[in-house]
Amino acid sequence: MAKSSEKPKFSLRLLIDEEKNRVILAEAGKDFVDVLCSLLTLPMGTIVRLLEKHQNPQSSVVGCLHNLYKSVADMDVDNFESQACKHFLLHPRSAKGSHGRDLKLNIDDTEATKFFVCPNFVSTEACRKLFSNVSTMKCRCGSSMHREIPVEEQQADGVFPSCRTSFVITDDLKVALNSMGLVMNVLNDFGYSGFDKLQEMLIDVGFEEILTLLGCLFTSEAPLTDTFLRKHCMSRKRKMLTPLVQESSVAGAADNLLTLKVYVRKTDRAVLYAECREEFVDFLFTFLAIPIEFAWELSIDIGNMGCVGNLCRSVKDLSFEKQKAATVSQCMLPYFYWKGTTS
Ligand SMILES: [Zn+2]
Structure with missing residues (x-):
């Protein structure tokens, strides 16, 4: 793998308010928006691994998933059906991994399938x-x-935005096709009547900045400002990112309910620990193989996921998939993980 210094860079034009040290919007080309959209297809386990390797200690931005990942890593291989099962949890594949390799900058270091x-x-x-x-x-x-x-890999055609060359990205990661009308609307929303108080800034974005942006997806209400002006993820005290399953999707499958014994402190009803069968642990571990976009769809409290929702909605609104309903990749584990086939 090439060193980060050798990786390609993008040019991004930022419109900033220097006085407030804030990005109002960014103008970007298709290459950058492709990379931004590809972040949504990364499985949670891959995100934990990438952020751990990133220079800043950002593992906490994905909350308890870091602990889940470490539990799998520390668990003896005898507890898994095979070495391959453990490997696939620690190196889950992006559902659109083959497209990732066509990107100008692919931060996913998982091997090709x-x-x-x-x-x-x-x-x-x-x-x-x-x-x-x-x-x-x-x-x-x-x-x-x-x-x-x-095996011939699918072409990237039709997965990420392909029709225009210029996009506007707001500080909270709403992405739309560039137009003067849209730019003026964004300025108005921030209370500016024109460009008088704003400055233009041309920046290079590379591997490190994309990783910082990935961390900011979860923690920040202003990922562009935090990534490009403050240069780090704000470690705000947020509720831990905890994937939750909507009641509605569980109710229809009562046979599949998992039961566990939970020990609760009487004074404040805090859960101290739970005792469960292996099925529940199996279920928890699969969270590592779920892409961000699917985790967001499952999440009850979307406030837990920072600006992920804005980016997911933008991808859908722009109908990047050429009239097809946007497909959200789900859990990416190979069939033998479930069959229990031994190697
Ligand atoms: Zn054979």
Whole structure:
């Protein structure tokens, strides 16, 4: 992987109020908006890993997910069906990972998905029915499925914005096609009648800035100001980011309810700890494989997720997917994670 200093940079034009040290809006090209949208497809586990590697100690911005990730990392491999299952939780794949590799700057360092088949693939019919994304899986015939097959990756066409070259991004990450009318509306919303009190600033955005922006997605009401003017994520005291499942989506599947015993302190009803069966732990661990956009759709308290909602809504509003209903990628774990196939 190339060093961050060798990674490409974007030019971003900021309109700022120097006196208030605040970004009013940014004008960006398709390349930058592509990268911004691609952040939504990153699984939560990937975000924890990327932010941990980032220079600033930002792991706390994703709250308890950091603890969940560490629990998986520290847990002995014997507790998982296979080494591959543990690996996929720690290195979950983005649903649109192949598109990520077409971006000008892809911050997701997860390997490209590979496909392996049994060496008896050609000679034995039963061996043609299975494929694996890891080379350590065993085929039904007992052989190790280590023969890699080349797979053509989908083209990026139609996933991220593709029609215009210029976009306006507000400080709270609402993205829209650039127009003078829109710019004036944003200025009016902030109480400016024109450009008199504002300054233009041309900046280079690279790998480090995108990672800071990724952290700010969760913690900041003004991610552009925090990333480009204050240069760090504001560590505001927010409620922990805790993925919650909406009652409505659970109610229809009463058979699938998980039960756990919770120990609560009587004085303030704080949960001290819970005792549960492995199904609940399994369920918790899958949060690491859920992309941000799907976590946001599931979340009851969207205030927990900073400006993620604005970005998700912008992607949908712009109908980037060429008339198709915007598809939100869901949990990205390979089939064998659920089948319990051993390797
Ligand atoms: Zn076989």
